[in-house]
Amino acid sequence: MSVAAEYLEFxxxxxxxSSEEAEKRITAMVAQIKANRPNQTTKTMVGERDENHLEDSALDALETKLSPGTEGNPFTDYSVQFRNALMFAILRNTGIRRGELLNLKVDDIDFAGNTLRIVRRADSPHDIRRYQPVAKTRERQFPLxxxxxxxxxxxxxxxxxxxxxxxxxxxxxVTHKEGRYQGAPISNSAFSKFIEVLKGIVGAIHAHKLxxxxxYTFSSLSAAKGLPAAREEKLRSYLMGWEQTSGTAATYNRRHIKQEAADSMLELQRKVxxxxxxxxNEQ
DNA sequence: CTGTGTTATCGAGGCTATCA
DNA sequence: TGATAGCCTCGATAACACAG
Structure with missing residues (x-):
């Protein structure tokens, strides 16, 4: 609204x-518009996010149910089972975004070095999907x-x-179902349907909840390791692809941070x- | 640290092709 | 012909970046 008011003023x-009279009325108009700005932000409290985590046991159960070939798997086609279980495992273990997952290319995985790369490909002409998923923030690479x-x-x-x-x-x-779209990159909505099925099994869940x-798991792990809060924050920022809040210092020890971040990422995956x-083995 | 703009995700509703 | 596994759209809202 502030911007709109200023534009109207301009x-x-x-x-x-330009006259004294006009000047007065313009100022009054701007003041009136600005006076009507909502004074409360609609954003929700940040603190509530902490309660938004799932139970490990529920996720374990879900993962068992999804594993390909299992009795009672919600998906019938074996390839679909395999793909869906894999998508779930990647989301759970790496915490990447839904868009980043759908945007993955085979080339992004280094099969020799065991790493995964998140690359931004906004408006890629090779992507035929109506809604193109993209990596929202920074590119990054970490071990898998x-x-x-x-x-x-x-x-x-x-x-x-x-x-x-x-x-x-x-x-x-990719899409496995026979027909026009077979072999095409899986669409956002197809992915939504997959999540929909998961919801039917464990209740409220979505990609971002993972x-x-x-x-949440990362926090517990960091606490157990006795990682200083500032350090933890940097590692987290790197792994999640957020901007580092500190400028020059970050460039200085980026490599070190990257290494430590890589270790933490692997450790978390190993644990799960x-x-x-x-x-x-018990079974 | 706050306010603001941009972009992704959620969630629900509806459509289509294939197969048994 | 019904079940299944896809696909599309869109408003609301959460997540994020960044300047002041």
Missing amino acids: LARRVCP HAELVNRIHEYVAQHRSKLAAAKRHGYLF RHHWN LARKQDRT
Whole structure:
């Protein structure tokens, strides 16, 4: 509204002949518009976000249910099962955004070095999707647990490669259903449908909630390691792709931060995956 | 630290092609 | 012909960047 008021002021000065009378009325108009600005921000309190995390046990149960070939898997096609379980695992373990996930290309994964790269590709001409998912913030690269890398590789080699249309673009996750869109990059809404199914199993869940959960786990882990708060903040910013609040200092020890961030990322993944391993062994 | 602008996500409703 | 697994749109709102 402030901007609108100022623009109207500018416009009025342009249009009206400059006289004392006009000047008075313009000032009055601007004052009146500004007086009507809402004085309360509509943003919600930041503190409430902390309560927004899920239970690990519920996520474990969900992951078991999603694992391909399991009795009672909500998806019928094996490739779809494999893809969906993989998308879930990546979201849970890395805390990347929904858009970043759908925007992943096969090339973004370094299968030899076990790393994942988040790249911005706004308005990519190669993306035929109506709604193009993009990485919202900074690009970044971090290591991926070998198990996840292997699963991605298996998905590409065993499932994605069977679809001819998938060879024409590099996007990692594709549509498997036969028809016009088979092999095309999976759409935002198709992904929504997937989340919809998850909701039917564990109740309120969405992609961003997994991101919140990742941050929650990250906090616990940092606390357990006795990481200083400032340090933790920097690592978190790097891994989540946020701007570093400090300017020059960040450039100075970026590499160090990157390394430590990489370690933390791996450790978190190891923790979650190891626990899952334990459970399967017990059964 | 706050206010403001931009962009992604959520969530719900509706449509379409394929298959058994 | 119904079930399934896709797809599209859009308003509301949350998440983020950045200047003051």
